Amino acid sequence: MNDSAASVVRNPEDPAFWRERRVMITGGLGFIGSTLARRLAELGADVVVVDSLVPEYGGNIFNIQGFEGCIRVNISDIRDQHSLRALACDRELIFNLAGQTSHLDSMHDPLTDLSINGTAQLSLLEICRQNNPSVKIVFASTRQIYGRPQYLPVDEQHPLNPVDVNGINKLAGEFYHLLYNKVYGLRAAVLRLTNTYGPRMRIKDARQTFLGVWIRAVLEQRPIEVWGGEQLRDFTYVDDAVTALLHAAMNVRLEGQAFNLGGDGTVSLLKTAETLVAIGGGSFSVHEFPAERKRIDIGDYYADDRAFREVSGWRPKVSFEEGLRRTLEYYRHNLNHYL
Amino acid sequence: MNDSAASVVRNPEDPAFWRERRVMITGGLGFIGSTLARRLAELGADVVVVDSLVPEYGGNIFNIQGFEGCIRVNISDIRDQHSLRALACDRELIFNLAGQTSHLDSMHDPLTDLSINGTAQLSLLEICRQNNPSVKIVFASTRQIYGRPQYLPVDEQHPLNPVDVNGINKLAGEFYHLLYNKVYGLRAAVLRLTNTYGPRMRIKDARQTFLGVWIRAVLEQRPIEVWGGEQLRDFTYVDDAVTALLHAAMNVRLEGQAFNLGGDGTVSLLKTAETLVAIGGGSFSVHEFPAERKRIDIGDYYADDRAFREVSGWRPKVSFEEGLRRTLEYYRHNLNHYL
Numbered sequence: 001m002n003d004s005a006a007s008v009v010r011n012p013e014d015p016a017f018w019r020e021r022r023v024m025i026t027g028g029l030g031f032i033g034s035t036l037a038r039r040l041a042e043l044g045a046d047v048v049v050v051d052s053l054v055p056e057y058g059g060n061i062f063n064i065q066g067f068e069g070c071i072r073v074n075i076s077d078i079r080d081q082h083s084l085r086a087l088a089c090d091r092e093l094i095f096n097l098a099g100q101t102s103h104l105d106s107m108h109d110p111l112t113d114l115s116i117n118g119t120a121q122l123s124l125l126e127i128c129r130q131n132n133p134s135v136k137i138v139f140a141s142t143r144q145i146y147g148r149p150q151y152l153p154v155d156e157q158h159p160l161n162p163v164d165v166n167g168i169n170k171l172a173g174e175f176y177h178l179l180y181n182k183v184y185g186l187r188a189a190v191l192r193l194t195n196t197y198g199p200r201m202r203i204k205d206a207r208q209t210f211l212g213v214w215i216r217a218v219l220e221q222r223p224i225e226v227w228g229g230e231q232l233r234d235f236t237y238v239d240d241a242v243t244a245l246l247h248a249a250m251n252v253r254l255e256g257q258a259f260n261l262g263g264d265g266t267v268s269l270l271k272t273a274e275t276l277v278a279i280g281g282g283s284f285s286v287h288e289f290p291a292e293r294k295r296i297d298i299g300d301y302y303a304d305d306r307a308f309r310e311v312s313g314w315r316p317k318v319s320f321e322e323g324l325r326r327t328l329e330y331y332r333h334n335l336n337h338y339l
Numbered sequence: 340m341n342d343s344a345a346s347v348v349r350n351p352e353d354p355a356f357w358r359e360r361r362v363m364i365t366g367g368l369g370f371i372g373s374t375l376a377r378r379l380a381e382l383g384a385d386v387v388v389v390d391s392l393v394p395e396y397g398g399n400i401f402n403i404q405g406f407e408g409c410i411r412v413n414i415s416d417i418r419d420q421h422s423l424r425a426l427a428c429d430r431e432l433i434f435n436l437a438g439q440t441s442h443l444d445s446m447h448d449p450l451t452d453l454s455i456n457g458t459a460q461l462s463l464l465e466i467c468r469q470n471n472p473s474v475k476i477v478f479a480s481t482r483q484i485y486g487r488p489q490y491l492p493v494d495e496q497h498p499l500n501p502v503d504v505n506g507i508n509k510l511a512g513e514f515y516h517l518l519y520n521k522v523y524g525l526r527a528a529v530l531r532l533t534n535t536y537g538p539r540m541r542i543k544d545a546r547q548t549f550l551g552v553w554i555r556a557v558l559e560q561r562p563i564e565v566w567g568g569e570q571l572r573d574f575t576y577v578d579d580a581v582t583a584l585l586h587a588a589m590n591v592r593l594e595g596q597a598f599n600l601g602g603d604g605t606v607s608l609l610k611t612a613e614t615l616v617a618i619g620g621g622s623f624s625v626h627e628f629p630a631e632r633k634r635i636d637i638g639d640y641y642a643d644d645r646a647f648r649e650v651s652g653w654r655p656k657v658s659f660e661e662g663l664r665r666t667l668e669y670y671r672h673n674l675n676h677y678l
Contacts (some may be wrong), residue, residue, distance in 0.1 A: 175507040
């Protein structure tokens with residue numbers, strides 16, 4: 001962070017900003033949502049989490065264990081516009097993290113993906129425009145909107161070319177937020193996330209990232225199955241992602257635009273498996289990529305997130321090794337709540 | 340057209356291709372859809388038109404007057420998936436032209452726009468994938484997906500940056516078609532249309548293009564109201580657009596990609612008004628742009644459609660003056676059917 005940037009960047013955990021701040025988190029019992037909810041509760045915010053607890057998605061009531069008294073939980077679906085209208089009307093800030101995240105599910109059931117990632121998003125924006133136009137919204141988008149990278153690292157000017165239904169619908173969801181910011185002054189900031197990982201991530205299956213099932217394999221002392229291996233990825237530790245979301249909420253210079261969020265360098269799938277095994281024990285085997293996944297795979301991906309870093313002063317604080325260590329440690333104690 | 344291109348380009352009106360060809364046209368009672376239906380009926384195709392006849396959209400049963408015996412009309416909404424499934428299952432070709440086209444309507448009722456331009460499109464593709472995977476689909480997209488041009492003329496590599504809900508949803512609709520082509524081999528071609536005009540266009544209001552209300556003003560001997568005036572546009576005469584759609588249907592080299600379709604040069608709004616008045620009589624007045632439209636206006640736009648011309652050999656045949664002359668002539672005889 002250079003000095004001139006530092007001078008205008010506010011501490012993202014400034015208690016004066018967060019104390020009693022009325023916040024809603026959609027998808028708030030999910031992996032990132034619940035980590036954010038816990039952080040905000042610690043900072044003194046008035047937090048409502050909204051989650052459908054659809055079993056295939058990431059919501060898990062255990063994720064807010066220990067915070068039951070200071071986080072208000074509302075079980076409802078973001079497709080339920082009546083519920084959302086009632087919940088959103090008095091909020092100052094909405095972290096809009098609810099979504100269908102599985103690329104394969106989006107191909108097998110594209111209309112459900114659209115209803116959640118497209119229609120429900122537009123509906124929430126309409127609710128806010130009509131009932132709470134002074135609210136600020138932070139929307140979690142995804143690298144998936146870029147599709148197969150045409151160059152690396154991928155910056156925000158990269159062509160938008162989603163390669164699955166999920167990517168198309170997330171792109172529409174992102175565009176809606178930016179449009180409502182521009183046309184109606186409904187303040188919105190968009191972060192395009194890459195592979196976020198850490199405690200409370202879904203490890204039951206690969207619906208959030210492949211890393212989840214790898215972590216589970218290590219914990220259950222089964223060999224990790226590496227499909228391909230050469231592909232490069234960047235990972236964001238969940239606490240760093242949450243700090244980035246706090247920046248997006250507070251910093252007016254992040255409004256009306258979409259920013260990439262990356263992590264602490266680049267790592268191949270093979271190297272990921274090696275690191276995981278070095279920390280957690282076990283073994284891995286390497287396999288050829290199955291055809292069904294190959295058709296929608298994007299090859300290497302890593303983000304250029306210099307624009308976000310420049311404006312916010314954000315830097316990742318947790319290295320990949322340290323993040324994996326903390327994640328394995330968490331699941332060693334809590335595995336039974338995630339299977 | 341250079342010689343090497345000419346040698347591989349088929350006559351888009353080749354009767355051997357079209358005779359008894361089983362075709363469906365969604366939005367087939369609309370402006371472009373009905374003009375296409377009439378042409379295909381003349382070429383001997385087996386034509387089903389599907390149209391909801393929603394009063395605010397372009398459908399008009401009068402548009403196929405004289406062709407009642409050789410065009411099968413099915414009144415249904417593209418959001419009615421049961422109807423679409425039954426109608427689509429035996430078709431060899433679908434011209435998918437149904438859509439909500441009004442930019443202002445898309446802002447006033449964004450969820451309806453999404454249900455028609457997004458959800459119904461994805462649903463139709465799923466129907467075809469499951470029930471008629473050998474069908475070929477030609478999808479009518481729009482310049483609106485580019486938003487405010489960053490350079491001119493706008494080619495297909497121009498950033499995608501829609502400035503209204505309609506543009507976002509049309510972009511998603513386009514992406515779905517290209518994705519299904521790529522992942523499932525469901526053949527699809529996409530044309531991004533600019534301002535199409537001609538006989539049978541909607542002149543009751545500005546829901547299709549501003550040119551409609553101008554034509555009506557000339558016919559009713561009221562002054563044309565020009566908002567702004569300097570903005571440049573390109574126009575495609577409807578018969579030329581229909582020929583382009585026939586190319587898109589026949590030419591395998593147009594599959595799996597989106598192509599711009601432009602017209603016969605560029606013209607300012609002021610020059611458009613002058614030309615119209617020179618041909619049809621009357622007068623015009625120039626006004627400042629209203630704020631609501633300005634927020635979603637895109638400034639100058641004209642397409643670089645060289646890629647489409649190169650692959651197809653298509654060229655516009657009707658000049659802007661001649662097209663306006665034919666249009667005014669049509670409405671002088673049929674105005675009462677369009678008010």
